[in-house]
Amino acid sequence: MSTEKPRGVLLDVDGTLVDTTYLHTVSWWEALRQANQPVPMALIHRSVGMGSDKLLDHLLGxxxxxxxxxxxxxxxxxxxxxxxxxxxxxxxxxxxLRTLAARGLRVVLATSAAEHEVGALRRALAADDVIDEVTSSADADRSKPAPDILVAALEQSGLESSRVVFVGDSVWDVAAAGKLDIPCVGLTCGGTSRGELAGAGAVAVYDDPAALLDALEDSPIAKLT
Known part of the structure; x- marks a missing residue:
């Protein structure tokens, strides 16, 4: 029996795998407008990726x-x-996701989406057969940029921080991974620039999942296999 420890990829979902960043931006903008606390969309977009508690602190003080x-x-x-x-x-x-699983890597959706949103995200991806674990906001006491959701993802999947790569789309993702010394691959498809992701500490940056897949052999993920 092999005693080699498992390896895997943790992946954020909103803005990384599913095109939701701007939907969250518009939804927060309208919620704040209805409460007579208007905030420019650009500022809201810059906060998406935090938990709602930190997002509201960031926007409203x-x-x-x-x-x-x-x-x-x-x-x-x-x-x-x-x-x-x-x-x-x-x-x-x-x-x-299917390619990562075919390479023998555990596929873990390390999302801090609310439990009632996770089902919709999973249906959009239609890849439950290759997903090993999925987190939700209920699994973390503190939201990003705190690393709690990544700690939960590691614990639930039986993975160690030294044997994973995290894929995310925001500077908050990069910051959370950095607190656990997990290499973070950044994707710009959530609307954060290549320079911002790299400046926050991303070890590599790609346009979207397709670009990462095309470059997989030369990516940080290849070092896991």
Missing amino acids: PERDRSADGRLRDAHDCLYAEYWERLTPLPRATDL
């Missing part, structure tokens, strides 16, 4: 009255849910 936070989250969730049946994978995202 940490000293604000938090009594309305629950209503803001509920409004965002209701608005975002209108898109669930139309969620679309980013280019060749499903092919990437």
